[in-house]
Amino acid sequence: MEQNQLKVKSLGIDTYRENIIYMRSDCHICTAEGFTALTRVVVQANGNDIVATLNVIESGLLQHDEAGLSVEAIKRLNVKEGDQIRIHHLKPVESIAFVRGKMYGKTFTEKQLSEIMRDIIKGRYSNVELAAFITACSGDNLSLDEIISLTKAMIGAGHKLLWTRPIVLDKHCIGGLPGNRTTPIVVSIIAAAGYYIPKTSSRAITSPAGTADVMEVITNINLDLKHIKKVVEIQNGCLAWGGSINLSPADDIIISVEKTLDVDSEGQMIASVLSKKAAAGSTHVVIDIPVGETAKVRTQEDAKRLEHNFKVVGEAVGLNVKSIVTDGTQPVGVGIGPSLEAMDVLSVLQNEPNAPRELKLRAVTLAGAMLDLVDSEHNMDGFGKALHILERGDAFEKFKSICVAQGAWKEPKLAQYSFDVKSLHEGVVTIINNRQLSKLAKLAGAPRSPSAGLQFFAPLHTKISTGDLLFRIWAETKGELEYAKEYLDTIPHLITIG
Amino acid sequence: MEQNQLKVKSLGIDTYRENIIYMRSDCHICTAEGFTALTRVVVQANGNDIVATLNVIESGLLQHDEAGLSVEAIKRLNVKEGDQIRIHHLKPVESIAFVRGKMYGKTFTEKQLSEIMRDIIKGRYSNVELAAFITACSGDNLSLDEIISLTKAMIGAGHKLLWTRPIVLDKHCIGGLPGNRTTPIVVSIIAAAGYYIPKTSSRAITSPAGTADVMEVITNINLDLKHIKKVVEIQNGCLAWGGSINLSPADDIIISVEKTLDVDSEGQMIASVLSKKAAAGSTHVVIDIPVGETAKVRTQEDAKRLEHNFKVVGEAVGLNVKSIVTDGTQPVGVGIGPSLEAMDVLSVLQNEPNAPRELKLRAVTLAGAMLDLVDSEHNMDGFGKALHILERGDAFEKFKSICVAQGAWKEPKLAQYSFDVKSLHEGVVTIINNRQLSKLAKLAGAPRSPSAGLQFFAPLHTKISTGDLLFRIWAETKGELEYAKEYLDTIPHLITIG
Numbered sequence: 001m002e003q004n005q006l007k008v009k010s011l012g013i014d015t016y017r018e019n020i021i022y023m024r025s026d027c028h029i030c031t032a033e034g035f036t037a038l039t040r041v042v043v044q045a046n047g048n049d050i051v052a053t054l055n056v057i058e059s060g061l062l063q064h065d066e067a068g069l070s071v072e073a074i075k076r077l078n079v080k081e082g083d084q085i086r087i088h089h090l091k092p093v094e095s096i097a098f099v100r101g102k103m104y105g106k107t108f109t110e111k112q113l114s115e116i117m118r119d120i121i122k123g124r125y126s127n128v129e130l131a132a133f134i135t136a137c138s139g140d141n142l143s144l145d146e147i148i149s150l151t152k153a154m155i156g157a158g159h160k161l162l163w164t165r166p167i168v169l170d171k172h173c174i175g176g177l178p179g180n181r182t183t184p185i186v187v188s189i190i191a192a193a194g195y196y197i198p199k200t201s202s203r204a205i206t207s208p209a210g211t212a213d214v215m216e217v218i219t220n221i222n223l224d225l226k227h228i229k230k231v232v233e234i235q236n237g238c239l240a241w242g243g244s245i246n247l248s249p250a251d252d253i254i255i256s257v258e259k260t261l262d263v264d265s266e267g268q269m270i271a272s273v274l275s276k277k278a279a280a281g282s283t284h285v286v287i288d289i290p291v292g293e294t295a296k297v298r299t300q301e302d303a304k305r306l307e308h309n310f311k312v313v314g315e316a317v318g319l320n321v322k323s324i325v326t327d328g329t330q331p332v333g334v335g336i337g338p339s340l341e342a343m344d345v346l347s348v349l350q351n352e353p354n355a356p357r358e359l360k361l362r363a364v365t366l367a368g369a370m371l372d373l374v375d376s377e378h379n380m381d382g383f384g385k386a387l388h389i390l391e392r393g394d395a396f397e398k399f400k401s402i403c404v405a406q407g408a409w410k411e412p413k414l415a416q417y418s419f420d421v422k423s424l425h426e427g428v429v430t431i432i433n434n435r436q437l438s439k440l441a442k443l444a445g446a447p448r449s450p451s452a453g454l455q456f457f458a459p460l461h462t463k464i465s466t467g468d469l470l471f472r473i474w475a476e477t478k479g480e481l482e483y484a485k486e487y488l489d490t491i492p493h494l495i496t497i498g
Numbered sequence: 499m500e501q502n503q504l505k506v507k508s509l510g511i512d513t514y515r516e517n518i519i520y521m522r523s524d525c526h527i528c529t530a531e532g533f534t535a536l537t538r539v540v541v542q543a544n545g546n547d548i549v550a551t552l553n554v555i556e557s558g559l560l561q562h563d564e565a566g567l568s569v570e571a572i573k574r575l576n577v578k579e580g581d582q583i584r585i586h587h588l589k590p591v592e593s594i595a596f597v598r599g600k601m602y603g604k605t606f607t608e609k610q611l612s613e614i615m616r617d618i619i620k621g622r623y624s625n626v627e628l629a630a631f632i633t634a635c636s637g638d639n640l641s642l643d644e645i646i647s648l649t650k651a652m653i654g655a656g657h658k659l660l661w662t663r664p665i666v667l668d669k670h671c672i673g674g675l676p677g678n679r680t681t682p683i684v685v686s687i688i689a690a691a692g693y694y695i696p697k698t699s700s701r702a703i704t705s706p707a708g709t710a711d712v713m714e715v716i717t718n719i720n721l722d723l724k725h726i727k728k729v730v731e732i733q734n735g736c737l738a739w740g741g742s743i744n745l746s747p748a749d750d751i752i753i754s755v756e757k758t759l760d761v762d763s764e765g766q767m768i769a770s771v772l773s774k775k776a777a778a779g780s781t782h783v784v785i786d787i788p789v790g791e792t793a794k795v796r797t798q799e800d801a802k803r804l805e806h807n808f809k810v811v812g813e814a815v816g817l818n819v820k821s822i823v824t825d826g827t828q829p830v831g832v833g834i835g836p837s838l839e840a841m842d843v844l845s846v847l848q849n850e851p852n853a854p855r856e857l858k859l860r861a862v863t864l865a866g867a868m869l870d871l872v873d874s875e876h877n878m879d880g881f882g883k884a885l886h887i888l889e890r891g892d893a894f895e896k897f898k899s900i901c902v903a904q905g906a907w908k909e910p911k912l913a914q915y916s917f918d919v920k921s922l923h924e925g926v927v928t929i930i931n932n933r934q935l936s937k938l939a940k941l942a943g944a945p946r947s948p949s950a951g952l953q954f955f956a957p958l959h960t961k962i963s964t965g966d967l968l969f970r971i972w973a974e975t976k977g978e979l980e981y982a983k984e985y986l987d988t989i990p991h992l993i994t995i996g
Contacts, residue, residue, distance in 0.1 A: 012557025013520065016535040020553075022511065033977035034943050037514040038758075055518075058569060059510025061559075071556060089981055092937075100761055103636040128629040128758050135633035138601040260536075260626050263598055439590075445532050479531035483587055 004029055006067035008045075008074070008083045015070040017256055018127065019043075019052035021087070022061070022068030029087055030056065040090040040126060043069070045079045051090055051123040093124045102136040110149035117157040117250040130257040134268065142267030144309060148316040150267065154275035155317065158248045159225065161198065161281040163232075167374050168281050169197045171366055172273050173288035174306070175207050175264075177295050178437050179333035179356075179456070181341040182288065183211045184239055185348055185363035188395035189386050190370055191237030191402065198232045198280055200242035205255050206262050208441035208453055212241040213338040214345065217412045217450050219403035231405040238402060247279040248272065264296070266306065270313050277319055284320045286370045288362070290328030294434040297328065322373050326362060330432045330460050333359040337446035337453015339412040340474065346412070349396040358459075364390060415451035415474040417481045421488070422467050423497060429462045431496035440473065440494070444484040449476040464497055502527055504565035506543075506572070506581045513568040515754055516625060517541075517550035519585070520559070520566030527585055528554065538588040538624060541567070543577045549588055549621040591622045600634040608647035615655040615748040628755040632766065640765030642807060646814040648765065652773035653815065656746045657723065659696065659779040661730075665872050666779050667695045669864055670771045671786035672804070673705050673762075675793050676935050677831035677854075677954070679839040680786065681709045682737055683846055683861035686893040687884050688868055689735030689900065696730045696778055698740035703753050704760050706939035706951055710739040711836040712843065715910045715948050717901035729903040736900060745777040746770065762794070764804065768811050775817055782818045784868045786860070788826030792932040795826065820871050822864060828930045828958050831857040835944035835951015837910040838972065844910070847894040856957075862888060913949035913972040915979045919986070920965050921995060927960045929994035938971065938992070942982040947974040962995055 006029065011022060021043055023030055035041065039054045052073055062068055067085060069077065079085060096119075098112040108116075116133065119125060125133070142150065171186055183201060190197045201211035215221050221241040223231065228245065231238040243252045251272045258264055277285050287310055290296075291303045307323035314321030333344035333356040347355035348363065367389075368382030375382065389395050403409050437454065445452030451474060458470045473488075475481035488494075504527065509520060519541055521528055533539065537552045550571055560566055565583060567575065577583065594617075596610040606614075614631065617623060623631070640648065669684055681699060688695045699709035713719050719739040721729065726743065729736040741750045749770045756762055775783050785808055788794075789801045805821035812819030831842035831854040845853040846861065865887075866880030873880065887893050901907050935952065943950030949972060956968045971986075973979035986992075 010557070011559060012555055013559075014523070014535040014554040014556055018536075025512070032975050033981075034947060034975050036946060037512040038516075055568075056512040057510055058512055059508070061509060061511075070553075089977075092985075096760070100759075103633055103761060103763070105637045126758070128625050128755060131626040131629035132633045132759050132761075135601055135630045136636075138634075139603045257626060260624070261598075261630050262594070263601060263630075265601070448534060449532060477530055477532050479587075483531075 004086050004088060005084050006087065007065050008079050008081055008085055009062055009066040009068045010074060010081045011061070011068040013070050015072065017072060018070070019050050019073035019076065019123065020055055020070040021052040021073065022055050022057050024062050024064065025056045025058050027064060033089060042088045042090050043073070043077060043085050045077050045083055045085040048077050050076050053126065090124065093119050095119045096129055099129070099133045099136055103132065107143065108146045108149060110152055113149050113153035114156055117153045120250045120253050121157055127257055130254060131261060134254060134258055134261065134263065137268050138263060138265035140266070144312060147267045147270050147309065148313050150271040151275050151313055151317055154248050154250055154271055155278050157250045158246050158279050160279045161225065163196055163198070163281045165196045166283070167195060168283050169195050169370050169374065170199060170277050170280060170282035170285045171288065171370060172277070172285065174269070174290065174296055175205070177290040177292070177328050178208065178331040178336040178434055178441065179341055179344065179359070180290060180362070181211065181214055181333060181345050182359065182363040182366055184215060184345045184399060185390070185395065186367045186370070187237045187239055188349060188399040188402070189363070189367040189389045191235060192389050192394040192398040193371060193385065195236060195374065196232060197237040198228060199238060200240050200245065200247060200276065200280055202242050202255065204447045205259050205264050208336050208438050208446035209338045209341055210447065213447040213450065214341045215239045216241070217339045217342040218410055220407035223406060231402065235398065235402045235405050237398070238406065240406065242276055248275045251275060270309055274310070274313055274317060274319060278317045282319060284370070284373050285314065286366055286373060287321060287323040288326055288366055289323050290326045292328030292434065295328030300325070320373065322369060324366060324369050331434065331437060331456045332356065332362060334455050334457065335453060336437060336441045336456060337451070337474065339414070339451040340453045340455055342412040349399050351391060351393065413451055415449070415476045417475045417478060419473045419481060419485060421470050421473065423464045423470050424466065425497045426465045427497040429458050429460050429464060429495060430498040432460060433494050436491045436494045440484055440487060443480070443487050444473050444475045445477070445480040449480065452476050452480065458495055470495060502584050502586060503582050504585065505563050506577050506579055506583055507560055507564040507566045508572060508579045509559070509566040511568050513570065515570060516568070517548050517571040517574065517621065518553055518568040519550040519571065520553050520555050522560050522562060523554045523556055525562060531587060540586045540588050541571070541575060541583050543575050543581055543583040546575050548574050551624065588622065591617050593617045594627055597627070597631050597634055601630065605641065606644045606647060608650055611647050611651035612654055615651045618748045618751050619655055625755055628752060629759060632752060632756055632759065632761065635766050636761060636763035638764070642810060645765045645768050645807065646811050648769040649773050649811055649815055652746050652748055652769055653776050655748045656744050656777050658777050659723065661694055661696070661779045663694045664781070665693060666781050667693050667868050667872065668697060668775045668778060668780035669784045669786065669868065670775070672767070672788065672794055673703070675788040675790070675826050676706065676829040676834040676932055676939065677839055677842065677857070678788060678860070679709065679712055679831060679843050680857065680861040680864055682713060682843045682897060683888070683893065684865045684868070685735045685737055686847060686897040686900070687861070687865040687887045689733055690887050690892040690896040691869060691883065693734060693872065694730060695735040696726060697736060698738050698743065698745060698774065698778055700740050700753065702945045703757050703762050706834050706936050706944035707836045707839055708945065711945040711948065712839045713737045714739070715837045715840040716908055718905035721904060729900065733896065733900045733903050735896070736904065738904065740774055746773045749773060768807055772808070772811055772815060772817060776815045780817060782868070782871050783812065784864055784871060785819060785821040786824055786864055787821050788824045790826030790932065793826030798823070818871065820867060822867050824860060829932065829935060829954045830854065830860060832953050832955065833951060834935060834939045834954060835949070835972065837912070837949040838951045838953055840910040847897050849889060849891065911949055913947070913974045915973045915976060917971045917979055917983060919968050919971065921962045921968050922964065923995045924963050925995040927956050927958050927962060927993060928996040930958060931992050934989045934992045938982055938985060941978070941985050942971050942973045943975070943978040947978065950974050950978065956993055968993060
């Protein structure tokens with residue numbers, strides 16, 4: 001047998017994104033190379049290579065000539081049981097020195113950030129190293145120049161879509177506001193108005209649902225580049241998951257660790273958003289910035305700074321960016337969680353009498369701002385135009401056509417278990433803690449369990465009588481419902497009734 | 499079967515410090531609780547509990563009523579195959595919010611740091627979260643007040659040794675200088691002089707050897723508290739590994755991740771060093787700060803600041819701390835790596851004619867400073883006294899007695915493979931890159947392979963002829979020797995001969 005070769009054994013161990021290789025402690029490679037548990041190695045087969053972390057087997061789970069691979073590692077390496085793989089030391093990853101430099105107060109250059117992005121995409125950063133990079137970039141640790149460099153580095157590391165139209169629109173919302181699912185409505189209006197809007201969205205980072213999670217309830221969101229092109233060329237718009245087309249592959253990996261840490265820092269966020277817009281071939285972008293004490297952006301001052309930074313970074317990468325500061329003091333729709341938000345979206349698009357009014361108003365405002373941004377005649381009645389398109393049903397028709405073109409049309413479903421939370425007092429709703437609402441929905445299982453989450457019936461200024469239904473928790477399993485209820489007992493100030 | 503219970507199956511998978519639990523994707527707990535790969539869970543058995551990360555099994559590796567545990571997890575939980583374990587969701591770790599706060603520019607309070615240390619010790623922080631904590635504390639991110647709070651939090655989280663003597667000495671060297679293995683010599687001199695010096699050392703963090711790694715070549719270093727007390731009461735001193743007695747258990751966990759990241763930030767370092775000294779019951783501490791362009795401390799200015807910070811934090815936790823700034827421009831002994839450094843130590847203690855002079859001089863200087871620090875009569879000839887104790891053989895006798903009292907006396911051995919690096923030029927050695935030397939020794943296998951490392955024969959100002967031996971690389975396996983040689987080819991400026 002050739003040196004450094006072993007036969008693949010599929011152990012069927014799912015370790016999520018992390019590639020794990022299992023090797024016997026007494027196999028000839030471990031012995032010769034001095035490998036021990038957690039050594040990072042390069043695994044090669046069929047012209048592919050991945051970086052994996054070693055777990056050492058001290059039992060009879062493997063034969064002497066076998067190595068196990070985790071489920072994802074087998075997929076990424078494109079091997080099957082019995083195939084030969086070669087295993088080597090991972091050479092020291094030089095770009096990690098730049099991360100250490102940043103930890104010690106140095107400034108990133110664009111070249112350094114490009115190298116870091118390249119190594120991240122190649123899987124050379126362990127989760128621990130990714131966490132260090134994210135933390136080193138957190139808070140106000142990145143200067144505006146560094147954010148521009150990071151954005152360019154992220155764009156350079158992925159694919160870029162090219163369109164035949166001179167104007168390509170896009171939107172983004174700075175999350176943190178439960179149920180603020182305007183995107184599917186905005187895309188439908190803009191596409192119905194005749195503009196290109198090739199929208200790719202992410203899954204939830206720290207919230208109970210991302211637009212991709214919501215759209216997945218209704219249609220297929222795993223479109224490749226060719227499929228996206230086809231849908232947009234026929235329908236003007238799409239509502240796809242960004243992660244499946246590698247527009248910003250480095251960002252997707254970074255986000256997976258940000259999720260674990262439950263952080264999403266400003267510089268990283270600007271770079272993440274704008275790199276994806278630029279890579280998607282957009283020219284004009286509207287950013288929705290909800291401001292509220294428990295939203296992601298807490299003060300008008302923070303919003304102003306963010307607006308400025310988005311504009312400056314946008315210009316540096318060739319994007320015309322306009323920010324809209326909106327009310328972020330309470331949930332927007334009724335639903336919080338993928339399926340429940342999908343139901344809100346459908347009711348607005350179908351102009352149902354009970355559709356969440358605030359969600360509709362926001363979607364029309366954003367779509368109107370986008371129409372104004374590209375309006376060459378400066379008559380600026382974007383809002384009126386957008387409202388008309390929605391109310392006469394054109395947006396819903398467009399939405400359905402887009403979903404069908406993406407390959408599926410499904411109705412959202414309710415979960416099996418629910419729990420009603422009723423008011424113990426009477427009065428008027430004066431404060432809502434959005435963060436606690438989001439956490440509650442997440443503990444109930446959102447977004448992993450699509451029909452889990454909350455329905456919220458007590459917006460600010462609502463008059464409440466004792467026994468009125470404030471919100472309903474939905475969960476797919478009993479365990480998760482109990483878990484959410486346990487948390488509920490610890491947050492007496494979720495809704496303040498004064 | 500009771501809800502949330504499974505039977506332990508030992509899969510023999512070594513995942514180092516990280517507890518991993520393996521559960522079938524279709525087992526009743528995964529289904530009921532909504533567990534997926536990487537969910538963090540609490541595992542309970544026999545009154546113990548640990549936190550573990552879930553890997554999901556999609557094959558027949560486990561029966562429906564079984565859960566696998568990694569090697570360390572089985573030890574920590576003290577279970578055997580067939581035992582029942584209970585598995586629950588890990589509740590959100592509240593202290594991680596403080597880490598996020600720090601990332602966003604807030605200041606740690608002592609209470610927050612105490613909670614963080616407590617959760618770290620309980621295993622509630624994943625490696626990703628530990629990396630975020632370390633990075634948030636890196637560079638100059640910690641104020642002096644925060645360093646004091648961190649030190650107190652670390653002391654509060656571990657055991658504390660109490661001694662009957664009013665004076666208890668200790669020393670520490672701010673690493674970064676290959677081969678600077680003064681500790682065993684200093685301890686032997688001080689103990690021979692009649693003072694208590696209960697020395698506990700750490701393993702290497704980012705260097706090719708820590709004092710614990712070196713001492714492990716010669717004697718047993720895994721002493722429990724009782725054993726340490728006994729050795730010190732009879733011999734005045736000991737040379738034990740700090741990790742086995744939980745003097746600063748939080749620090750040991752933090753260091754394991756710092757090692758992966760190859761960082762060791764100032765605030766964290768001061769807290770780490772002084773928390774261990776205070777917990778060891780020390781009253782007087784001498785700190786060796788080598789300064790050089792490629793040492794850990796690079797300028798006299800940095801050394802002055804460090805000296806000041808050590809003094810202030812020391813006072814806050816009741817320690818009399820004196821720093822000695824030393825030359826950090828080149829390796830101290832000949833050997834770099836556990837066994838090779840152990841050989842240097844023994845040759846100095848035995849007053850061999852070829853013993854490394856610089857190592858001897860430094861050890862005597864430090865021991866002298868310690869004697870001066872506790873000298874009530876102010877005659878201040880610590881250096882002379884220390885030299886006398888070493889040269890008349892008392893220090894070696896004391897060293898041997900300490901080792902025997904610790905339970906073993908072994909001779910260091912040379913590795914199987916070596917490679918000589920000879921000069922291609924003639925001239926005088928003008929610059930030595932200590933960081934590259936350390937990295938080379940690490941790639942050759944140090945400290946994991948105790949007899950791996952380097953012997954360095956070309957100190958600054960040495961006259962070199964073409965073909966002279968500059969250094970010798972030692973490795974225990976061919977793979978590691980090749981790996982070190984590969985790196986060697988990439989560092990043409992390791993030694994500058996002008």
